[in-house]
Amino acid sequence: MVYYAFAEISSSLRKTKSQSFTNNSASKLKxxxxxxxxxxxxxxxxxGDDNAKALFHQGQAYMALHDIHVAVESFKKALTMxxxxxxxxxxxxxxxxxIADRRDQEKKAYQEKKAYSKMFQ
Known part of the structure; x- marks a missing residue:
């Protein structure tokens, strides 16, 4: 009986701690x-194992760091939850x-480089 109560309290504290860190991350992003x-x-x-909100904030942080591919992975995991x-x-x-815009810019830059390189041959 005592063990069950301790396990329940411990689980509740872990959840609260996870929520606190998640809310702190939102504040730090702002x-x-x-x-x-x-x-x-x-x-x-x-x-906390299943924390879609934390994954969402993680994705936002990676977006701010311009690490878009990692941000997409975080958002995908959050979306599954x-x-x-x-x-x-x-x-x-x-x-x-x-990602698509960056790919288009790279493609355009490559085509321009290719066109200008033919000009000087």
Missing amino acids: LRDVKGALLDTEFAMCE EPNDAGIKKELAAARKM
Whole structure:
């Protein structure tokens, strides 16, 4: 009986700790402390297994660090946990658009370089 109560309290404390780290990460993102926010999301995920909110904030932090591919992975994981979350879907779409835009810019730059190289031959 005592063990059950201790396990229940311990589980409750872990969940609360995870929520605190998740909320801290959101605050740090607003203060532009991106690395601090990223660290808090890692702590939040260590304390709580299924934390879509922490993964969402992790994705936002990676977006701020311009590590878009990692951000997409974080958003995808969050979306598997919360498939109907409009915020996650919106951020995932924005990240994918950034990847597509970057790819288009690289393609355009390559074509221009190729065109100019023929000019001087």
